[in-house]
Amino acid sequence: MASKTDARKALEIVEEQFPTLQILNEDGEIVNKAAMPALTDEQLQELMRRMVYTRILDQRSISLNRQGRLGFYAPTAGQEASQLASQFALEKEDFILPGYRDVPQLIWHGLPLYQAFLFSRGHFQGNQIPDGVNVLSPQIIIGAQYVQAAGVALGMKKNGKKSVAITYTGDGGTSQGDFYEGMNFAGAFKAPAIFVVQNNRFAISTPVAKQSAAKTLAQKAVAAGIPGIQVDGMDPLAVYAATHEARERAINGEGPSLIETLTYRYGPHTMSGDDPTRYRTAELDNEWEKKDPLVRFRKFLENKGLWSEAKENEVIEQAKEEIKEAIKKADAAPKQKVTDLISIMFEEMPYNLKEQYEIYQAKESK
């Protein structure tokens, strides 16, 4: 039908403005020199080390879960570039508001590994974030962290801090009202926030095409009046560059940004009975595994003489050793008691909890 109002025009223009930023291709070659972030050799090695370590942590976590030694766990393999390269662009004073799959960012931001295991096991000490580690524990409600990030960011701005709040959700999370409210609030207040969408193609089983008519999720930034970018989420350099720039803008008073990372989770949604073969094909899995962030980054670093099998094995051994130690430490945590939980509801226990404390103290001392 011939349009008299041209209402589609703006949408068509917007849709064309969100190409995928890629710096490092699947073969480990730099394809966009201009966008290459200024990382030292040591930093590049450190980022690789973290990705290898986290892949091992994921493998061990899955097997510990199968052995019944871990509880709730959302696998991370495939998303290392999206998760770790974005965290790598942060400073310690930046604040992370994670979703439930974002435990690796917390660990690299300072959460001790044994606490991540305690979180998985459903022990409240897993969430007792050490002083000076600027993170929340993983959010379970999809999107709630987005509105909270706007508040943390506004608080930083009011306190005159040169830091940012960064929050993560997935493709499904962009359908929540809180997703838009968070971006819109931060935009209206020009608050230093970074909103990351790890688009791993499936919200449990629902493909991204069923979430929205939007061609990209990055373009949702336009409605909030903030910068948005789509990046190759399997490319650590692109994720780092986009996050680093968003951070620069934020601390320069230019407000929040949205980053969509195109990625894939190789494993199930969580270890609690999800079977991805019900909604994904082996072909699609293969297609994405070819884009693997570790494979391409390894090639890139090997070509530069910055990585080797020996180095990789060293990291793997270290990871395994530290995981073993962390599990031991988690095992040593005191048995969780209802009385402990009763006593952390309020600063001061009201009458009903005081009475219930007594009741459970008697039960638990038997």
Place this chain on the structure above:
Amino acid sequence: MAQMTMIQAITDALRTELKNDPNTLVFGEDVGVNGGVFRATEGLQKEFGEERVFDTPLAESGIGGLSIGLALQGFRPIPEIQFFGFVFEAMDSIAGQMSRMRYRSGGHYHMPITVRSPFGGGVHTPELHSDSLEGLMAQTPGLKVVVPSTPYDAKGLLLSAIRDNDPVIFLEHLKLYRAFREEVPEEEYTIPLGKADVKREGSDLSIITYGAMVHESLKAATELEKEGYSVEVVDLRTISPLDVETIIASVEKTGRAIVVQEAQKQAGVAANVVAEINERAILSLEAPVLRVTAPDTVYPFSQAESVWLPNYKDVMETAKKVLTF
């Protein structure tokens, strides 16, 4: 001392704490230049600036989330939900998030947030402006829920709420905002949360109530006195946690009680009060404890609200059943 309406007492409390504590922030829909749709924040932006008193975009979940984030950065947020019927939009940020933060973080983080909001019926609003939803809040672990019934109480309770280090839902009955004036000290004073107030002493019957129903109950008590009954009226002031001590002391004294609430009957605050009395003082009772409430419908279209809302005659009717049991 000054004569103040409840809304003036609330503004006065906000001004007091904005002055006292540089970390307090007042924000919400239209609270800035406009001073709030009920003028609770009248003049505060002018006095304290846009950094401390500011308008937000129109989104209640966003306001809740913003409060949480600001609290994480060391602020003491005092957000306003424009009408409490809009709280459904903020249920996750209040009941799923801020109420749980201390618990979830094993005590590491806390949420010194006071969510203020007008609620309650009787002024012919459109839908979702008048609902008494305090029961939802009272059932949520991790929240304190305060409902003042007088200007004096409103100021003292609001100051305590703001200074509390846990989230407080502070519900202001909109019919009481300008219903009457009373003496309110200009200097600061606090009324502890979780403490009921015996608004009228009596020996034959305890009426346990809160909010606008305090006044219907007091009127009923005056009428009943003419018929020879001595009626005590206990104003809960805080509905979570309840002041069971005061409730039980009153019931043990009178041996008879009714509980009056404006909200619908099912699973509400009144039911909880009845349960507490049963658990703690059943042997002091001379009669069953009855409730006066609204019926279990959605808040009515405004032409029906005068009958739907409990009034002093309803209170008298139920009181007499218990008095003559």
